[in-house]
Amino acid sequence: MSVPERASTIRAAVAGRQLSAVEVCRAALGRIERRDPALHAFLHVDAERALARAAELDRSPDPTAPLLGVPVAVKDNICTAGVPTTAASRLLEGYVPPYSAAVVERLERAGAVVVGKTNCDEFAMGSSTEHSAFGPTRNPWALDRTPGGSSGGSAVAVAAGMVPLSLGSDTGGSIRQPAALCGVFGLKPTYGRVSRYGLIAFASSLDQIGPFATSTEDLAMALSAIAGHDARDSTSSVAPMADVASALTGEAKGLRVGVPRDLIGDGVEPDVRRAFEASLDVLRDAGAAIVNVVLPHAALAIPVYYLVANAEASSNLARYDGVRYGARAEGATLHDVYYRTRALFGAEAKRRIMIGTFVLSAGYYDAYYVKAQQVRALIRRDYDRAFAACDVVAVPTSPTAAFRLGERTGDPLQMYLADVFTVAANLAGLPAISIPCGTTASGGEQLPVGLQLTGRLFAEATLLRAASAVERRLPMPAPPAGSSL
């Protein structure tokens, strides 16, 4: 049989011995070879290693393994033992981690085959994947446009059909925004739901790992495989995981969808607004009630985010000093080594380290960092109050469809505004999903639009149920460039 494109059907075919894991792996590697030169979703593909792993699965296949034989791609800020991991930075060029991240261990235990590492903004800092030290990734819907970011490579690997599943990380929208711009599902789980052991830290009070997929069934399979407590990450929660697969009913009866109208302002493109409103109609048809909610402090989420995240980043990135791993620029003294090595950071990482260092410095700490943490508490309280009246909060994932390469790189603030609807969920620790909900039509170019739903703490099952209701009623077309390459 030919190799199917979805994880659920691949798993069934390998478990039923209609296909071998090696055949599936070869098909994925072939697609990457054909399609990736135009897209640059991958920084590293280890065909030999992936085929060896697939052959091992074929020798003693466990038919109960939930991801048996499924090829996956992993963002390059997630450590893979024996496979280069750079976080798209010159600082980690040549680094080969001596251990795997908890999520990689769990994927492999579930029977998945990691085929490669995906491109991203350097240290996951960006919204377009243009801040990669190794060149940008392109959007399979329009090759002159960005896929969003920072997990742009993982979004494109799935959107262009190279692999059925991938992992990204989301600190301020880095899974959901590229999922929206590439027309796939992307989930940021609750803070604490998935272990970050082996994730290269950016902003530790915000970072979370999550999956990309082309169906809610595949997304639920991936989440189930990676979620759960891990003693190696002190922020990993013991909260029990619901059976997310059984949540995919395709219906939304009784679900209350809250819409914060005040937030959805002039910055939202008309086509995005149209697709968003249509998706609310779809949820209503599926049995949901649409209600108005207010999040009075959410308008401050972007400034709060860029203060908190950069403060944490300046601390986390202090470790790249040319001593223990990664790149070193030589100098006569240790002082020179530090300064010259850290000059290898790209412009965006430098900007963020500078902002973070400034807001944590004497005289500015209270006015910026402490104040931001206080507003963060108010944002969290806004959600607590909204969830008295609704079960999920709905906004467009991104105010615009995919923007052009180079359009925003000269203006950091303009780039930051790409995250206007996504950062609040990270600040409040809440789970949020981006659901493909249509395409733009104007300008003759068809580009995907995402609907974002944010839920209560640990309520991933509610998000997946609502997503399945939209999925059943709004089938997404495939990206024209991705499938023809």
Next chain:
Amino acid sequence: MLSPADVDRIAALARLELSDEERVRFATQLTAILAYADEIQQADTSGATGDDGAAPATPLREDALRPSLHREDVLAQAPAADPAAGLFKVPRVLGS
């Protein structure tokens, strides 16, 4: 408004070497970003305690010995090391 001297002070705190072009560009960009961030000053936070983003239900692990990475595997990734002595190598700490 941040001056190039302010930028130098921050860069020194962060041990970052900047080019002349970066010093000028960052002074402008950081000023704009911080002016935008100042929007948070309008929020009434009286009585609000800071939120550090902690997740619920996160028990501490037992404080017990457990295996860690092997020293030779870690040193193999260092830019310079003396594996036999178990040391990372760096140039002199003080100037000559």
